[in-house]
Amino acid sequence: MNGNMEKAWMRIPDIKFTKLFINGEFVDAISGKTFENIDPRTEEVIANVSEGDKEDVDLAVKAARQAFDHGPWPRLPGCERRRIMLKFADLIDENVDELAALDTVDAANLYSLGKAMQIHHGAELIRYYAGAADKIHGTTLKMSSELQGYTLVEPIGVVGHIVPWNFPTQMFVMKVGPALAAGCTMVVKPAEQTPLSALYYAHLAKQAGVPDGVINVVTGYGSTAGAAISSHMDIDMVSFTGSTETGHRIMQAAATSNLKAVSLELGGKSPFIVFDDADVDRVAPLALLGCFFNQGQICVAGTRTFVQEGIHDKFVDRLLEEVKRWVVGDPFDPNVNQGPQVDKKQYKKILSYIEHGKREGATLLAGGKPLPGKGYYIEPTIFTDVTDDMTIAKEEIFGPVMSIMKFKTVEEVIKRANGTKYGLAAGIMTNDLNIANTVARSLRAGAIWINCYFAFDNDLPIGGYKMSGFGKDMGIQALHKYLQIKSVATPIFNSPWL
């Protein structure tokens, strides 16, 4: 960071909403408690936010249950839900500056990117699901006897969403959008690190006409508010995005309470595979972005960079050039590529992984240190000569740390890429059609990006294989996890056909 620059962009937005949002009102926690919301750039407190606990979750669930059982939302025709959701999306677009600033100050998402794209993408996803609200089709069935059979596709009920801190806006709309379209009501628990934009979105949803009780937001911690959601007897489904470790606990709580349906989008250690024929000038910047974007705090980050031996050295040289141009600094600064890590805990965890890498014999190509001064800044760090058994090649670091590994053959890299408990995403960099097709089918991962990375799209479902979770976010598949199917059969008489 350049300490001499006058930082006009280093600003804290006006924070309007810091209380729980229950049944259409902003309210204090029953306990009256609050928790500190810290700016990761300065480590200073920017707001005190109501700390929800079990009692608050109970109130929120009660409101959601009332709104589901007796309220208008699930009873509105799909086109009416669509109308309200389209209004919600328009309101998001109208408040981009403020929302982007909240995510920057809270999660250190790059402000210029948020303002130009990410918040609008949130609105776009809401529009996508708005358009799906009147397209939830059941089927009429081909019965083998004189029966008329059909399926009704019904909203699953009250949904608990537990969302992470890395992309507060994306995570909120990704969960809330399809559940709203389906006609569900919900309780959202944002991460304790990043509670601000979720409260703002709840306020906008209300303005758009989402009835009270349909969206409730309980800010607080995972071990208290989060646990209360996953073990609640009156929540019909829990949808969680976060670490694999917490995913275990969520599923267990669901199992021991009311067997609520569970959807988990968890950690990853995604391979980014560069084959000999790849164009280094295109691929090296993509590999860098695929690993370091959002400070490496992205579940689908391409953190295991497998490079074929014929191109390895050339690729590493090119990457080194690229990383020199990669600017770390205040995320409000439009020239910056990478901001601070979200909090002290993550910051320390990442630094300890970097130490593991050094100790276990990987070659440090770039970075490897925190930035001096305040804030949780870490240099973009690249290790080469990484082997599959090193800690940095096995565990999810969730920081700006890339591990480069050399491979020889297609068969070898498939085996090594799949040699992980995770299976979230993968990148394949080749223009060889057969290699691309073979590897795409062979990798045990939920999203495969060929000659691209982070190709997220409203219509493209994302979710994991193996211990990266189950259930998809985005796309029409995400809508269907908030729906359940009722089969109806009744005898028919004198039908001219069966």
Added chain:
Amino acid sequence: MAARRISSLVSRTLPLVSRGGKQTYVGRGIYRYSTAAALEDPIKPPVSVQYDKLLINGQFVDAASGKTFPTLDPRTGEVIAHVAEGDAEDINRAVAAARKAFDEGPWPKMTAYERQRILLRFADLVEKHNDEIAALETWDSGKLYEQCAQIEVPMFVRLFRYYAGWADKIHGLTIPADGALHVQTLHEPIGVAGQIIPWNFPLVMFAWKVGPALACGNTIVLKTAEQTPLSALLVSKLLHEAGLPDGVLNIVSGFGPTAGAALCSHMDVDKLAFTGSTETGKVVLELASKSNLKPVTLELGGKSPFIVCEDADVDQAVELAHFSLFFNQGQCCCAGSRTYVHEKVYDEFVEKAKARALRRAVGDPFKAGMEQGPQIDAEQFEKILKYIRLGKESGATVEAGGDRFGSKGYYIQPTVFSNVKDNMPIATDEIFGPVQTILKYKELDDVIRRANNTRYGLAAGVFTHNLDTANTLMRALRAGTVWINCFDTFDATIPFGGYKMSGIGREKGEYSLKNYLQVKAVVTSLKNPAWL
């Protein structure tokens, strides 16, 4: 929802007999005591005609011939405007513009999300201009202003929002084939679509045709009906304001044998969609087959049965049967124009249907509280009167109406025939006017056979609360739509189209997308696939 939609539709346009049991219109609309004054002094429409030329490549232009034709006010037969009269040369120009817009873009090359946004913006703009658009529609077509402003324009908006939502959800398949193959289907826009729409619902038909074609990324040449060219031009102006690129939607006003025929036989049009009479539908299909074998969607005539079962609440059945036939001056392809009533309730039904028809408020469609305006034009007017004469001559009993209404414009008295036999012309032919024909039946099997004994198969109404009867009829009737205890529920999501000579294909709903998409199978051989 369907039931609620229909009751709101009915309550907005018609008095509901079942509501409180009172006859809301008593003393107001009995036409025998005349509303002639209103007819002699038509209300001045609160709108002016701004667009009367052809729309080609984003520009309003004169016809190549320089010719125009008058569009008439059905209330008076007077000229509203002189509209550019497109012919083969104009169709050629429009197709060339559409072809260029398709082949060179940007429309099909845009992201589906952007196409969606333009359609959503268009819907917002139409919503903003609701009353103006509705007034122009009423002026040109004689449809009730309240019906246009409160039902049809809002429905138009919903249709476009619905199709906007499809734009980014058009999914092909990946397919497991027998062998080491990767198979995927691409759903591609079909190309230049030629669309011909009728005069009975100019705006709604515009939405049924243009909405899905645009959502799928096609370009269009649309021919409006010569009776009702105006509203399409106005909304198309708004569609361009919303961001539609030039050349994507071209509108050629004109006549069927000239502009319509040129569109149908054009070698560079990839798809045809037509709504209108069965007779013209045959010509459209023939021209398509003789030219470039373009696929054709046809939505044609009907003679739809409305079956009142023995368990029916007669008051409710009468009201719904009345609505199913008389709605929109009887100018609906799916009108419930054969009212089959079980013998047990027949006499009571006829008595009440007559009373209801006599109570129907006929008058200037701009006047509040009216239920029926004029027929569209002199030709239809004469045709309907001819069928009324045929009904009388063939021995059916006139219970109500039976003549023109007033002395000016194309108004016809709401007419009810009882004692109708299946072979009478009024029971076999599509009249497309306010003429209800009531037929008696005894057995369910008998009414199924008689209801199906027609060359048409567009729709059917069933009025019963008996679940088994409803289920039997719903499967036995050979028709594209069966409405049970409701009628004319035209939600964007519900497919609509005919069996038999009522047409080919379905419009609205997800099914409509198929009309405007090509399916391309892409097969790639695989080397060492991990699974098949």
